[in-house]
Amino acid sequence: MLERLKRSLLEAPIYKRGDYNYFIHPITDGVPEVRPDLIREVVTHIIRTANLDVDKIVTIEAMGIHIGTALSLSTDIPLVIIRKRRYGLPGEIEVSQVTGYSKGQLYLNGISPGDRVIVVDDVISTGGTALATLEALKAAGAQVVDVVAVIERGSGAERLKGQGYQIKTMLRVDADEGGVRILD
Numbered sequence: 001m002l003e004r005l006k007r008s009l010l011e012a013p014i015y016k017r018g019d020y021n022y023f024i025h026p027i028t029d030g031v032p033e034v035r036p037d038l039i040r041e042v043v044t045h046i047i048r049t050a051n052l053d054v055d056k057i058v059t060i061e062a063m064g065i066h067i068g069t070a071l072s073l074s075t076d077i078p079l080v081i082i083r084k085r086r087y088g089l090p091g092e093i094e095v096s097q098v099t100g101y102s103k104g105q106l107y108l109n110g111i112s113p114g115d116r117v118i119v120v121d122d123v124i125s126t127g128g129t130a131l132a133t134l135e136a137l138k139a140a141g142a143q144v145v146d147v148v149a150v151i152e153r154g155s156g157a158e159r160l161k162g163q164g165y166q167i168k169t170m171l172r173v174d175a176d177e178g179g180v181r182i183l184d
């Protein structure tokens, strides 16, 4: 299962960001190129394993967009993209996002109270983005029926699960100078 994703992660180059061994991968970075076979494998897996009895798919700019778009095309469920830019539309919800590398604001539009949604993203690491997303969706009155991240690195997903959030991840990984290791 997920053989292409696993193989591609084992081949991912490492880029040193200070002390952090950052892996560069088509799904999480769009670099060197977004591979259709990987997107297809990921989306097929989501369709098999996630609860798609939803009104909307929600993803987060930037690196959730290709996964969200492919899932939307495969299911005909509309896609809502949480943006890092304010639009000032009526009802726009603003939340703070803190990740391992950045701090900023996220802006949610397009959700009506009672909407059933699934959240999809490329990676969960500290869990800061997922937490901000869930906070925004709660403020919008959405019912979050599933949260799926393709790759899990670090303790964020476990922390959020400990706080009662249901989060599904496809592969858990870590990385050092030698490359990516798949943990399960």
Ligand SMILES: O=P(O)(O)OC[C@H]1O[C@H](OP(=O)(O)OP(=O)(O)O)[C@H](O)[C@@H]1O
Pocket (backbone or CB within 6 Å): 060, 061, 062, 063, 064, 098, 099, 100, 102, 121, 122, 123, 124, 125, 126, 127, 128, 129, 130, 156
């Ligand atoms: O669990 P976390 O520590 O919050 O990290 C996960 C988030 O980090 C990345 O986004 P990032 O904000 O780096 O922006 P990008 O998608 O524009 O690269 C990724 O796409 C996730 O949304």
Ligand SMILES: Nc1nc2[nH]cnc2c(=O)[nH]1
Pocket (backbone or CB within 6 Å): 021, 022, 023, 024, 025, 028, 029, 123, 124, 125, 153, 175
């Ligand atoms: N692409 C990518 N995203 C991450 N998010 C947290 N760690 C990483 C990493 O090593 N690579």
